[in-house]
Amino acid sequence: MERSSRSRPPATLASLAAEVGVSRTTVSNAYNRPDQLSPALRARVMEAAARLGYPGPDPVARSLRTRKAGAIGLLLTEQLSYAFRDPAAVAFLEGLTLECDSAKVGLLLVPARPDSDDVTAVAGASVDGFVAYSMPDDDPHLRAVLARPVPAVICDQPAVPGTDLVGIDDHAAARGLADHLVELGHRRIGVVCMRLGRARRDGAVDLVRQQAAHYHVQRNRLAGLREGFTAAGVAWDRVPVVEQFDHSVESGARGAAAVLAMDPGITALIATSDVLAMGAIDELHRRRQRVPEDVSVSGFDGIRAAREMQLTTVVQPVEDKGRYAGRLLLDPARSTRGRKVVLPTTFLAGQTTAPPRVR
Amino acid sequence: MERSSRSRPPATLASLAAEVGVSRTTVSNAYNRPDQLSPALRARVMEAAARLGYPGPDPVARSLRTRKAGAIGLLLTEQLSYAFRDPAAVAFLEGLTLECDSAKVGLLLVPARPDSDDVTAVAGASVDGFVAYSMPDDDPHLRAVLARPVPAVICDQPAVPGTDLVGIDDHAAARGLADHLVELGHRRIGVVCMRLGRARRDGAVDLVRQQAAHYHVQRNRLAGLREGFTAAGVAWDRVPVVEQFDHSVESGARGAAAVLAMDPGITALIATSDVLAMGAIDELHRRRQRVPEDVSVSGFDGIRAAREMQLTTVVQPVEDKGRYAGRLLLDPARSTRGRKVVLPTTFLAGQTTAPPRVR
DNA sequence: TTGTAAGCGTTATCAT
């Protein structure tokens, strides 16, 4: 049996070089530039490495020397465990990882819990760049990312000078949704939206809070809706708008209940995400209301489950968002910063919206 | 306007120390041991840091010195983009990230594509440990993980001496499923299973390949099924078993079609995962077969979608698997290696299995 | 083809 490598101090490149009787350079080359060595010598080095249990050059030491971490960080607005429950976030991850795969860099998940201001995870991440996904504009983690001397790409957020950006035109897409409902004849509506700030809060939202929302995406979607309905003569300040901190089907149901409590007579319920819309439909069904005969419901995102149930929604290319984010960040020739990629969305008329019931 | 920090060589701890006129130690302490400094001096250091645009100690250099990467690696058997489509894998991730969150370590995703033997991502990952999730026993990436001089936890895999393990008793759980179907009266059955090896392959699987499967989980589930049906007098070598490389609903449908082509007279179709079972049900419905009246179907895993559709399945605590994996790896007092955590499973009789149709 | 020498930026230890 071989001597256990655990009994000795672990082998290093230097100790291996000493063992073989060559310089450290040679051992380094054996690993990193095999063509710079005679095959025979390389074989001797590798044999000795196996014998000593040398696992190859230490990644951290290499990173320090080469100034390349070989990974990028992804800043997520949620406890990680939570993010994975959101199909849109998962699709974004899919796209991003695709690009990481082909660039051969790792992906380090960096959670940014909204209830924590501890930024050490961001400051301590050994990465060559960051992607920030849908962070509120006042988040300290986001600031910490921008403070790091590495490139960053932000996604679904307001532009930051000198930082690449990927997003969609939430305002226009929401406006299209509003126009669709207006055209169908809806004038008495309600809205369930995702969280507007970092502090937990559920319930009715007045116009001031809508416009001051720290989540860019929600702010713009609400603005687009407001524009569309205002243009149709709807008094927006009387439209019940309910914010739900949690993003889940159950939360959508609670939001719908809150809206209905504020105005039981609405003919259409607009959710700013498909997940919330699905919960809203659940709640309506529990109340023996038919969708769309009694109440129309619309979502946003175009996640798979929503499309399968024929939800009227706006389909956005979430996976492409991830791909573009990765591409911008990993682009070897990133001479220009501050690039913007605005992806197209498509309105999808499903089976959950119809003209309001005539009474 | 401040002088741009981009114009100068980036500040380091040393340059900051020189600027302030103190030693490097003092600057280091200002960041890592604030109590070792007079508040006044610390304030001076921090002020200078802000002025010079010093972003704080470099994570890589710190890692080299402290011999702590502050992250763990997760080895996944798939292209990452693929893994996120599997609800069970996502649940595992959820559990693992929960533990990472509370231990304040990052999670580095390391993809191990089955069609690639390139192990550099594993060798080059700056991590303090690895979790390997459901890798085939002959995978070079897995070997590379075990070769790294950091602790590892393996999940859903055969035991490796000296390495912690988390898993379930797949054999016993599958046996229970078989017993359930036997009891209902099923003798003519078919099986759709997940991939058994790293090479792409779809179609009928003979006993030799079943027993030689490189995926421990699939091997054991098949063995459990075989044991149960053999005990009931079913000739297992005549049971159509079909392997599907891809793990998706569509793939499950194709697998079901293949099984039905081999024996159109089966009364029960067993899938070794819920995702495959859902596809099988789709395929049966396309053929105007009712489930369970015409054909019974069972799954495995207990993912949310399966439970919602009342699939007969085995529920395994996937999220707990992730939590235990993280806990074992991050356990500060990991004196003992080679620990085993075997989690319980529960059989769940749903609405998709019933006695075979009488003819 | 191989070796020399100079860092990469930090923290631990020990001294003052």
Place this chain on the structure above:
DNA sequence: ATGATAACGCTTACAA
């Protein structure tokens, strides 16, 4: 409370 010194393990001009 602050500082001097010595690593941590590696890569890479450049020289031989």
